[in-house]
Amino acid sequence: MNGNSFLDGRTDGAVDSRERLQEFCFDYCYWSVDPADPHHASQEEVFQDLGVSVLAAASEGYNVCVFAYGQTGSGKTHTMMGTPDSIGLTPRICQVCQWIIIFLEIYNERVRDLLRRGEQKKRASLRVREHPEKGPYVQDLSQHVVSDCKQAMDLLEEGIANRITAATHNHDASSRSHAIFTIQYTQAILENNLPSETVSKINLVDLAGSERADPHYCRDRLTEGSNINKSLVTLGIVISALAQNSQMSSSCQSINSMASEGDGSTVGSHSSSLSGGGGGGGRRHCFIPYRDSVLTWLLKDSLGGNSKTIMIATVSPSINSYNETLSTLRYAAHARNIVNKPRVNEDANVRLIRELREEIDRLKSMLLSFEMQRNPSPSLSDERDGILSDIVLQNELKVTYNQRLGCKKILIL
Amino acid sequence: MKQSWRAICEKFTNAQNLTEVESLHDPENDPFRSKYKARELLREIYCSLKKNSPAGLRVAKLGAVEYYLGVNHVDTEELSAGQEHLMNCVKLLEKCRVSSDNVSLFIHVRNQLGILWAGRDETEEAQGFLETAESIYQRYMKEVRFELAYTHSMYYLAQVYKNLGQTERAATYCHSTLQRQLQLNQYNPMEWALNAATLSQYYITKGRYMEGRHCLAAATVISGLAGEVPSEAAAQESETECERREQLRQKRAEIARCWIKYCLNLLQDAKKLLEDNIGELDTDRQEELKNARRLEEEEEEKGRKSALLFGSEDTFDSIASLEEKVHCLFPLDFTEARAVFLVGQNYITQAKDYFQMDGYVTDHIEILQDHSALFRALAFFEEDLERRCKMHKRRVDMLEPICNELNTQYYLMIRRQLMFELAETYNEMMDLKLTLANRQADTQSLDNHTIKKFNHLCSASAKYFQMFLDSLCSPEGKFPEHLEEEVLRPALVARFRVARLHSRLISSSPPVQLDNLNRALENYKYVVQYCEAHPEAGAAVETELELSTEMVGLLPLKINRLKARMAANN
Numbered sequence: 003m004n005g006n007s008f009l010d011g012r013t014d015g016a017v018d019s020r021e022r023l024q025e026f027c028f029d030y031c032y033w034s035v036d037p038a039d040p041h042h043a044s045q046e047e048v049f050q051d052l053g054v055s056v057l058a059a060a061s062e063g064y065n066v067c068v069f070a071y072g073q074t075g076s077g078k079t080h081t082m083m084g085t086p087d088s089i090g091l092t093p094r095i096c097q098v099c100q101w102i103i104i105f106l107e108i109y110n111e112r113v114r115d116l117l118r119r120g121e122q123k124k125r126a127s128l129r130v131r132e133h134p135e136k137g138p139y140v141q142d143l144s145q146h147v148v149s150d151c152k153q154a155m156d157l158l159e160e161g162i163a164n165r166i167t168a169a170t171h172n173h174d175a176s177s178r179s180h181a182i183f184t185i186q187y188t189q190a191i192l193e194n195n196l197p198s199e200t201v202s203k204i205n206l207v208d209l210a211g212s213e214r215a216d217p218h219y220c221r222d223r224l225t226e227g228s229n230i231n232k233s234l235v236t237l238g239i240v241i242s243a244l245a246q247n248s249q250m251s252s253s254c255q256s257i258n259s260m261a262s263e264g265d266g267s268t269v270g271s272h273s274s275s276l277s278g279g280g281g282g283g284g285r286r287h288c289f290i291p292y293r294d295s296v297l298t299w300l301l302k303d304s305l306g307g308n309s310k311t312i313m314i315a316t317v318s319p320s321i322n323s324y325n326e327t328l329s330t331l332r333y334a335a336h337a338r339n340i341v342n343k344p345r346v347n348e349d350a351n352v353r354l355i356r357e358l359r360e361e362i363d364r365l366k367s368m369l370l371s372f373e374m375q376r377n378p379s380p381s382l383s384d385e386r387d388g389i390l391s392d393i394v395l396q397n398e399l400k401v402t403y404n405q406r407l408g409c410k411k412i413l414i415l
Numbered sequence: 416m417k418q419s420w421r422a423i424c425e426k427f428t429n430a431q432n433l434t435e436v437e438s439l440h441d442p443e444n445d446p447f448r449s450k451y452k453a454r455e456l457l458r459e460i461y462c463s464l465k466k467n468s469p470a471g472l473r474v475a476k477l478g479a480v481e482y483y484l485g486v487n488h489v490d491t492e493e494l495s496a497g498q499e500h501l502m503n504c505v506k507l508l509e510k511c512r513v514s515s516d517n518v519s520l521f522i523h524v525r526n527q528l529g530i531l532w533a534g535r536d537e538t539e540e541a542q543g544f545l546e547t548a549e550s551i552y553q554r555y556m557k558e559v560r561f562e563l564a565y566t567h568s569m570y571y572l573a574q575v576y577k578n579l580g581q582t583e584r585a586a587t588y589c590h591s592t593l594q595r596q597l598q599l600n601q602y603n604p605m606e607w608a609l610n611a612a613t614l615s616q617y618y619i620t621k622g623r624y625m626e627g628r629h630c631l632a633a634a635t636v637i638s639g640l641a642g643e644v645p646s647e648a649a650a651q652e653s654e655t656e657c658e659r660r661e662q663l664r665q666k667r668a669e670i671a672r673c674w675i676k677y678c679l680n681l682l683q684d685a686k687k688l689l690e691d692n693i694g695e696l697d698t699d700r701q702e703e704l705k706n707a708r709r710l711e712e713e714e715e716e717k718g719r720k721s722a723l724l725f726g727s728e729d730t731f732d733s734i735a736s737l738e739e740k741v742h743c744l745f746p747l748d749f750t751e752a753r754a755v756f757l758v759g760q761n762y763i764t765q766a767k768d769y770f771q772m773d774g775y776v777t778d779h780i781e782i783l784q785d786h787s788a789l790f791r792a793l794a795f796f797e798e799d800l801e802r803r804c805k806m807h808k809r810r811v812d813m814l815e816p817i818c819n820e821l822n823t824q825y826y827l828m829i830r831r832q833l834m835f836e837l838a839e840t841y842n843e844m845m846d847l848k849l850t851l852a853n854r855q856a857d858t859q860s861l862d863n864h865t866i867k868k869f870n871h872l873c874s875a876s877a878k879y880f881q882m883f884l885d886s887l888c889s890p891e892g893k894f895p896e897h898l899e900e901e902v903l904r905p906a907l908v909a910r911f912r913v914a915r916l917h918s919r920l921i922s923s924s925p926p927v928q929l930d931n932l933n934r935a936l937e938n939y940k941y942v943v944q945y946c947e948a949h950p951e952a953g954a955a956v957e958t959e960l961e962l963s964t965e966m967v968g969l970l971p972l973k974i975n976r977l978k979a980r981m982a983a984n985n
Contacts, residue, residue, distance in 0.1 A: 240574050289781075290613060
């Protein structure tokens with residue numbers, strides 16, 4: 003690791019017989035393998051860098067989203083949740099806020115309430131919906147009001163205990179689901195001297211382990227991984243990625259000269275192709291019937307527009323995890339470009355431009371004729387205004403009043 | 416020997432059963448339980464074979480077991496071990512000749528290695544394995560048994576080509592995969608239909624409407640094979656029926672949305688071909704294209720169709736008859752355009768029926784936006800200006816209420832799009848009203864009513880552009896000093912348009928005129944000043960900047976004249 007660059011190199015020929023260095027650049031890089039190491043980055047340090055900017059943004063009325071992604075065992079949960087001795091980002095943020103908390107888990111595209119109380123079928127999946135006033139929400143998800151940080155921590159622990167974990171040969175407790183812990187708070191503000199409120203959300207997301215190879219799991223379209231899907235069930239993903247990429251590059255020379263939407267694919271299927279009517283240049287917009295994964299959908303408003311997003315990628319220092327580490331780094335690097343920014347498309351409106359040019363020409367010629375009629379003698383400069391008004395009356399074609407006739411004659415320029 | 420062979424076969428059957436059937440029921444907190452058991456059995460088989468089989472046959476059989484062990488490890492996320500087993504299989508098979516017995520294994524193991532390497536982003540390695548698999552198939556294909564393996568190879572190759580950026584080839588492989596699925600009757604109708612509909616969108620973005628239409632027609636026909644939608648009553652009774660009802664309705668609605676895009680793009684592309692340099696229909700070009708079309712029609716159809724047909728005997732006809740209901744060639748006049756419009760509108764209704772506002776806000780609005788775009792495209796072909804204006808009015812009536820209904824925080828992006836579209840639509844209507852009025856009058860007079868109407872439309876347009884600009888403000892109401900890249904151009908264009916609109920407002924009162932001109936100047940100035948302060952912004956709005964600069968220079972002249980006149984009249 004070198005400052006903000008992460009160099010990933012292999013020197014032995016154990017599995018891959020390549021010797022090369024790969025470099026990735028990030029906003030921050032932390033080395034936390036050995037606490038005794040002088041470069042060791044503590045939970046506190048991570049909070050100072052990232053947590054504080056999260057809180058600052060939220061207090062300004064932005065929605066914030068923090069993702070943790072990486073191989074199982076590389077430190078995601080440590081970073082996001084931590085342990086009682088070494089608390090992570092989420093509890094630290096909770097210490098500063100007091101608000102409404104929801105905690106849900108997404109497993110195999112099904113949503114589960116991690117803070118459910120009482121009788122609820124274990125497998126029941128909650129429905130995600132969108133309401134014009136309320137926005138996107140999970141139906142029947144329990145909300146918990148907290149007024150101090152201990153309450154928040156208790157909820158966090160309760161939810162964690164309810165997460166689906168599994169023991170496989172590789173790991174003792176691998177998390178096979180995404181977990182989203184949302185802190186929502188309402189801030190009373192004065193808008194134009196009237197009391198109003200803004201609602202801000204902080205979403206803290208612990209993404210499932212990155213080495214999953216489940217063929218039935220439709221990888222989030224948060225990024226276009228190059229993983230080949232085995233099952234023909236996922237033919238749709240391939241075709242939709244084709245269509246999406248093709249849509250991106252189908253534009254001809256456009257009057258709308260905005261930069262392209264980052265490399266490769268973007269998050270969300272059709273939401274990024276929202277257009278108000280075709281645009282002036284020539285990009286063909288289509289509809290890709292691939293439902294966003296539940297994760298992407300729920301965090302839609304966090305992934306673009308009025309939000310700030312932070313992604314933390316955790317990697318193992320072990321040489322055996324080279325491939326997974328590389329994969330994680332690629333994913334994270336790519337994620338920087340995924341921000342979903344639906345465009346406003348506008349008309350070329352060539353007619354308007356032409357008409358305006360014509361008006362400009364008319365005004366210019368008027369200016370010219372005025373100057374030609376100008377008396378060259380400086381002694382008459384005092385009377386210039388008088389002359390000016392005469393000229394105006396003679397040359398002005400814009401509006402004439404004919405009060406005798408009781409109607410207005412107007413030549414629109 | 417025989418008995419031991421039978422025992423081995425039984426064990427193998429068990430292992431397969433565990434892998435394919437039992438594993439589906441494994442609990443969430445122990446998801447690989449059955450596969451671990453299967454692995455044990457496979458290992459036992461391996462040992463037995465090694466000890467007991469005659470040497471010659473042994474190699475191929477061991478190879479098979481290595482294959483299954485490889486797949487087992489990959490499925491349980493132990494990729495390195497999986498790769499080892501798969502490579503062992505390849506090495507063992509190299510010692511055998513390819514025969515009809517083992518060719519399927521030859522193909523399968525390479526498919527698996529292809530997937531594995533692709534998963535490591537080593538797309539070229541992956542391609543190597545998969546193309547070998549493909550060529551083995553080509554050489555030995557005779558039996559239906561391998562068809563599915565080949566279908567998979569094609570599918571994996573499609574993915575590899577996509578990753579390599581060879582989209583045209585990838586699309587062809589996807590298309591072939593779909594074709595084969597139909598021919599082999601190995602498909603789930605609803606899934607197949609959705610995939611075909613998605614592929615149609617790829618074709619549409621490439622402007623290949625004939626292929627796109629074929630995919631869509633096939634999608635519609637095959638989706639019908641998925642059966643009846645369970646009634647609401649049935650859905651209430653059972654959770655599975657409820658889910659099934661949701662699934663079917665949703666997917667059919669999504670196919671409808673793909674059709675909408677087909678109609679919309681066809682109309683828009685036709686418009687681009689036919690428009691002159693001010694965006695009106697060029698009758699000469701229209702004549703030209705109509706003549707050209709007559710000549711090309713037949714040739715094209717024959718040429719392309721043969722390679723691409725979907726379907727089986729029962730479905731060919733239904734697909735063809737659906738295709739006949741809508742053109743794939745560009746509409747060149749109002750009648751043809753209207754026909755396409757009506758097909759699109761029909762699908763709008765279908766789609767809206769499922770994607771209702773309460774529950775599917777974003778989808779519902781996208782559909783409305785498409786409907787608005789359909790009207791806009793059709794308006795281009797409409798010669799009668801009065802009717803044209805009515806079409807734009809339909810758009811406003813559709814979008815205006817929605818814009819005001821949405822939560823400003825959650826739907827910020829969508830609202831911005833709607834505001835911009837409403838602003839432009841009102842502007843369009845304003846221009847039409849003026850043109851109509853000017854045509855009617857021989858003397859150039861406008862009556863009060865027309866002026867009022869014109870001003871109303873003008874103000875409405877300005878209002879929505881201003882609303883768009885206001886939406887960029889911070890929660891405290893402050894306009895940003897620096898405009899983000901994705902709103903830069905729309906924001907500057909909005910300013911420019913507001914300026915222009917204010918200078919077009921009609922008033923008989925000089926103070927009001929003065930006020931309008933001042934506001935126009937203010938907005939033109941903003942554009943110029945912003946671009947001065949942010950030099951890179953100029954590139955995004957070249958024309959608007961140029962014109963704004965001119966106006967900043969010339970408007971003061973007009974303003975001064977007006978002031979002078981006002982002074983003179985007092």
